[in-house]
Amino acid sequence: MDPRAFVRVSIGALGLRIAVASKAARAGVHASSSPCFCEIRLPYFSTQTVPVPLISPKSAAPNHRNIAACFYLDEPALLKLLSPSWFRSAPPRLEVVVFTGLQGSCCGVSERKLLGTFSLPVSLEWAEGKTIQLHAGWTSIGQGSSKGGGPAGAELHLNVKVEADPRYIFQFDGDPALSPQVLQIQGSLKQPIFSCKFSRDRGSRLRFGLADTPRANSWAGPFSEKEKERKERKGWLVMIHDLSGSPVAAASMVTPFVPSTGSDKVSRSNPGAWLILRPDPSGVDSWQPWGRLEAWRERGKWGLLGLRFQLVGEGGLGGIGNGIVVSECVINCKKGGEFLIDTVRFRPGNSPAISPVESPHSSGDCSFNLGLPAVGGFVMNCNVHADGKKGRPLVQLAMRHVTCVEDAAVFLALSAAVDLSIDACQPFSRKMRKEFLRSESSS
Template sequence: MDPCPFVRILVGNLALRFPLSTKPSLSRIHPSTSPCYCKIKLKNFPHQVGSIPLIHANTQNPESCNFSLQKSLAACFSLSKSQVDRIILKGDSSYKLSMEVYADPDGSTCGLASGKLLGKVTVPLDLRGAESRPSVARNGWIDIGRNKSNKNGSSAQMFLTVRTEPDPRFVFQFGGEPECSPQVFQVQGSVKQAVFTCKFGFRSSSDRNLGSRTSLPESNTSRNWLPSLKTDKDQSAKERKG
C-alpha cells in the first residue's frame, strides 16, 4: 500500500533589519540590542514562536552572513490530505500564513507575553499540487511596519523563507487485544491492511498443565545445586589446610 500524502509548511531563515538611525527608535527599543521574536500563525493550528536575529541594515542576503541562517527552521506545520483538500475547495486566497513580529526591550518575555509589536506579515499559500512537488511561497525581504521616527520613512524589514513540500508517511494503527492477539494495520484513508498479526495462548488446557509441571523440576534442580556447591567448598578448604 502506498504511503499517505501529507504536506509540510516550513518557515525559516528569519532575519530582521532596521533602517539606519542615530536615535533610539520605537519608544525605548534600540534596533541593535533588542531581542526580537515572532508568533507564526496558521488557521486551525496552535501558534508557534520563533526568534529573529538582527543583522546590519545594509545586508541584502542574510544567508551570506555569519548567522548560520541557511538551515534555520522557525516553524513547521503538517497537513493531511483531507485538510489540504478542504483548503483548496475553499479557495487559495482564504488560506494564509500570518506572522506578528515583536521586540522585547527587557529580554524577559521570550514569546510568553506580549512585547512591543513591530508589525505583521501575511504570506498567501497555494497548496495546489503541494502533495507531489515542493514550492516556495516566499523567499526575500518584506516590510513589517512604518518607522515614523526615521525621516526618510523607511520601514523595518524581515527576511523569511516559506515553502511547502510533500511529506508522505506510512500510517499504522493498533488493533485487537494487545495482551493476547496484537495486530498492526496500515491505514490509508478508509482502507486498512493488516501488516502484522500475532496470537498468544495455549492450544488446550493440557498444554497449560504441562507448562506448570515442567517448571517444577527446574526449580527443584536449582535448589539441589546448593548442597553440591557447599560440599565442593568444604572439600577445597580441607585441601588447602592439608
C-alpha cells in the first residue's frame, strides 16, 4: 500500500508569562479572573482557538508534548500556499494571536484585549518532507516586539514543528449496504484492496465465531416480522475481507436501534451500538473486540446524528465504563459531515494535555498506538452521507497507525458502521431502503 504525502504543522507547549506583576495587573491579566487564549491562523484553513495558561516567571517551561493545534496540508494545499500568484503583497504566514478576556462577544461588543502576535512565514522547506523545528522556546510579544500590543515583558512560549504525516486513502466503491469493494486511492490510481460484505442474518454471528459477543436484546410480545422491523433495527453485520477472501475485520450491531418512549427516534439515553472486531491471533474462528461505536439522534428539529467511539480494553466487551472515548461528534443528517479521530481536537475530559491512549494490539505481530503524546494528532476521518442518500465513504488513515492490513481493516469496518448509522438512526416513521428490508433467508 502506497501512502499519499501530507505535512503536519503542530503548535504546542503554549504558555504566557509577564515579567513584572504590576505591569500584568495594569494590562488586565489576572490568572484568576482573566483567562488568556490565542487564535492560531493559517491562510485557507479554519482558525483554531485554544487556551493559553499563565505561567509564573519562576516556573518551568510548558511540557513540549502538549500539542494545542495542528494543520494538515496535502500537496495541493502546500502548492497553493507557496504560489506567488496567491499572495502578491506579502507571503503567507502562520500567526498565533494572543488575547486576554472572554472569547466571543456580548451584545456585539468584544470583551477580549490583544496582548500580542507571533508569526512565522510559510517557506519552501515545509514541502521537503523533513522534520523541522521552526521555533521552540520563549519569544516577546509585548511592547517593543514587531507586533506587540500587550504590556512590556509579555512573553509567549511555544513550539512550532513541521513534519511529514503521510496517509492512506481508501474509498468504498458503493454504499456499504451493497457489499462493495474497497479501493485504495493514490493520485489517479484506484486499486482494489478489500471487499465489504453486509448482512442482516443474525445467524452469521455463529458462522463467523461471534457467538461470544453481546447479543441484541429481543423484543417481547407477539410481533410479526414486519412489526419488528418497524420497532427495531438489529442484526446488521459488516465483514471486511482481504484480497484472498479472508475476513480481517468486522462491525457487528450488538445493541439494537430502537425508538425511545413516546418518540420515533433513537435517543442519546438509549443509543444503538456497534462492536468493531478483529481476528483473534489464537484462532481463525475467534474474534476480539477492538472498539465500540454508539449512535443516536439528537433531540430537536435539526436532524443531528450523535456518534461516540471508544477503544475497548483487553478482555472487555465495550461497556460504557470499560473503554477510552477517543471521538464524539454531531453530524447534520441533512447535509452529511465528517467523523474524525484526532487526539488534538478531541481530548476526553477536556484535559489541556493529550492523554496517553493505547489501542489494543492488532492480530498477529502487528500493533499500533492511538494518541500517545509522541505521535498525537490525526488518526483517521471518513465522510458521512446525508440522510436519504447512498454513501461511498472516503477514508483517510494516518500511515503511522498501519503496520499490516488488519490495522487498516478495523478502521474501514468502523467507517462502514459510521455510515450505516445514518440509516439505523433515521426516524422509525420512515420506510427503510430496500437494502435493509430483505428477509433473513436472502441475507
